[in-house]
Amino acid sequence: GHPDRYLGFAQGMRNTDYTIVQLDDPEGGRAKDAVHVYWQEAIKEHADLIAAVGFYSTDIPVLAKLKRESGGEWFIGGYDLNVETLEAIQEGVAQITIGQHPYLQGYLPVLALVENLRQGKSLENWIVEGWLPNPLLPETKAEMAVPIAVGEHVLGVLDVQHNVVDGLRQEDVNLLQSIADQVAIGLQNARLFTEVQIALAETRAAHERYLEQSWAKTKIAARGGQYHYTSPQAPVLEEEALTQAKRQALSQDHPAVISLNHDQNSERQGRPQTSLVAPITLRDKTIGDLQLHPASDNQQWTADDLAIVEAVVDQLAQSAESLRLFEETRERAGREQVIRQITDKMRSATSLDELAKITAEELGRRFSTDYASVELGVEKSSNGNG
Template sequence: MKTAGRPAWSAPSPKSPHTSGRSETLTASCRPPSARSGAPSTSRKRPSRSRWTGRERTTMNRPRRILPLHAKLAMGFSLLTVAAIGITAHLYYQSTKAMLRQDIRNRLHDAVAIGALQVDAAAHAKLTAPDQEGSPDYLRLKKTLQRIRDAGTDIRFVYTMRQDAQGNIVFIVDAEESEQDISHLGDIYDDAGDFLEANFAAFQSATAAENFYTDKWGTWLSGYAPIYAPDGRREAVLGMDISADNVLAQERDAFRRVLVIFFGSIPVSGFIGWLFGLALTAPISKLIKGAEQLSNGNFNYRIKIRSNDETAILAATFNQAAERLGGLVARLEERVEERTAQLSRRTSQLQAATRVARQATAIRELPQLLDDTVRTISDQFGFYHTGIFLTEAEGGFVSLQAASSEGGQKMLTRGHRLQIGEQGIVGYAAAQKRPRVALDVGEDAYFFNNPDLPETRSEAALPLVVRNRVIGVLDIQSKQARAFSPEDIETFQTLADQIALIIENARLFEEMNLAVSQLERLATDRIQQAWMDGGRAGSHAYQYTPAGIQPAFRAGDRDDQLIVPILLHNQKIGEIAAKRSEGDWEAREQAMLAEIAAQVALALENARLLDEARQRAIHERTVGEVVSHIGAAHDMDAVLRVAAQEIGKALGDSEVVVQIRAEELEAK
């Protein structure tokens, strides 16, 4: 609309009289006719829009209470009804709103299109300079625009525009008469919006803006139509602003009607929903009472509902379920007691197995480990006999290494052994790598009748397997027949696996200790030999006196001296001899000398290793130089000559002969 000081909104903006411009975007400005060009004005800013961030929500702490089902159903029915009415009312309101707005757009479109046809394009083309504003053509066109404005309903501003040579949109003729409202010929529309600036040159037919824009003077809608000359050339663009206040008033009336319908439906739907909830929840209340009786353990309670709907079927099903549940609970109680006893026994076994494994883990020596393990198993589980067989190195037999019973000790004394795969269930378990159980030894063909264990009634042999290799067998015997259940065997096999790992770790520990001892012995011998060789090379001894430091002979053992050995890997490679004229050596001084001796040993060893590395580097460099000189020779004589020369130099000007003895080759 052709006003000034308009806030920014997302709609085509009309011409701004203050700036003699027109806008089609959200940032257009408008002001009332009283503030049009010719009078000083102040710039206006878009009013800030408040945004609801949801911080207005509050939390109400309410005591927890049970909401009756009929109330929930009533609320649900009411909410659904109100929601349906609300959606219908909303759709009605949106439809009415869209229809009203489309109607005003159509009227504006038709008005601006008809108005463009009434403008004399030829006379309009003659208006090119501001001084032509009072010319007959200008006045005639102005009256035409005034007739167009007055002929329409709610039309406020009518004006024409064109682009100058610089591409600016300028006003040509304005229907306004007041000096404060009029836009003069040649005024630049410097407040044109993005829409108008982007599409001004492309207008080929009448166009009405999509959105309204609102300011403090009202709500407006703008339309544009091209003005064509007789030769088909577009001469200018006709602009028209129409008031939309009447449309908004109709929209508000429609909105009030929608609100009346919506809020009026709330109490009606609530009352109907309440009656509906009560009718539905009567049989459900009976079902709830029956469920409460059932939860309290009253399985004899029955529900009576006299109807032909689903609630009667549900009641009958409930009664059948209660009868079956009573019998099921009785059977479950019996099974729970049995299962509890089994779990208690299983827990005791696992705890005992854990104690056995924990005690065995703390032992490093293999004989003591085996002996303590078999005794702990017998004590924890109460077995008649427990023994551990280990596979012999040859692999064909397993020999008893530890036993907990008196008969087992006799077997150990005579070296009891069984052939793998041939004798007893122990040999079978070792061959098959899986547990073997004899629940009744009198009926088991694999049982080995041992006179040292006459009271055995059942036996279980569990292989000790490490990395798919059998290293032995755990043998357990009981005085009771069928003393081992599948769960027991599973527990004992887990224990056997742990014992196998412990035994293997003990073996590996012994082997590691042996290897470490051998390595330490080799390192000690090598260090001892190296220092013996270094000692033969010369005497290394220095003495400090008040006169200073000087070479000295090796110190001997004297009563008035403190002798501190210099130890390297427990090998004495030297000593520190200290002497004082008066007083004894304090323990603190002796400890300090011992620490210094240890550091001196490390420093001497580092120096020796550095000297060895240096000698090795000289040796390798010398050999490399000799080989490089020999490699430079190209015939046999030169090779022999260079070899003799370089070897002699490398050996300290020694006499060296390098020759080929062909007669020795012939002799061979």
């Protein structure tokens, strides 16, 4: 039989006057017919049988049938809480399954059995008298547990306890299993949702890195992308004010009105000025800023002004990204054309010398270098290993 379950049962029965006989597995395997012959012979051989404990789910229905046929008064115990076991218990043919504590392999329930046998009590309902309930639920008299599973993957167990003996029935099993199935679906959906969220976060992070690299200051500055408009009559705005406005613009989520502190040498020194600044944002990534500095110190910015700037800045970001992608595509096409032209010439070579010559000359012309060299061949190392 099952070694762990046998050891748990034997441990619980130690120091008693009862003899435990461990039977070998049926020669024909766990098929129903082989199990039937196996238990039939064992029961005939042990006329003083008190209890027959099956360690496998196939044992219970066979033992129940043999007990009905023989009218025996011996006790039936099993470890697997399956449909056959529940039906046998309901009919009163089997007394209990002792696999409710799999981590103890039936040790605690067997102690209750031993105590009943020592006191000469009936084996009926012995598990109720000797069962050790959860200390947080001391009034428990009946318990039912069903797996929360998706396919063959068990996610957990749904356990229900009752304070009335035999208070849980087969219909309760069906209801509890239905609830457990719904819980399993919910857990599965939650897991899938979490996986999707993680995948989206990774994709978003990768896209942000791509935008950051694509809109790097050094790369964009080489293409332009900066313009400062100044009214002919306006005084020169000092660099410190522009830097201060830019810093505040990049710290905002939307267009905002700010106050600037002018340098003491500025024409506006000592006069307050409010400017309108806005971040230029593309898919949650700031790629630039916009500044509007009024000619008048008394400029009053309205909510409509802010709304107009926000709408224009959004369109600016989208248009800028479209232009960048167009330029990126054009540059890639140009690179591929250059590579294709050079490789076409290389394929026309009829010798290694000619191939090296074409490669050096074409790359030299492409990058306007004064010297280009191509050498083919591997020099033999000094240790002779190639």
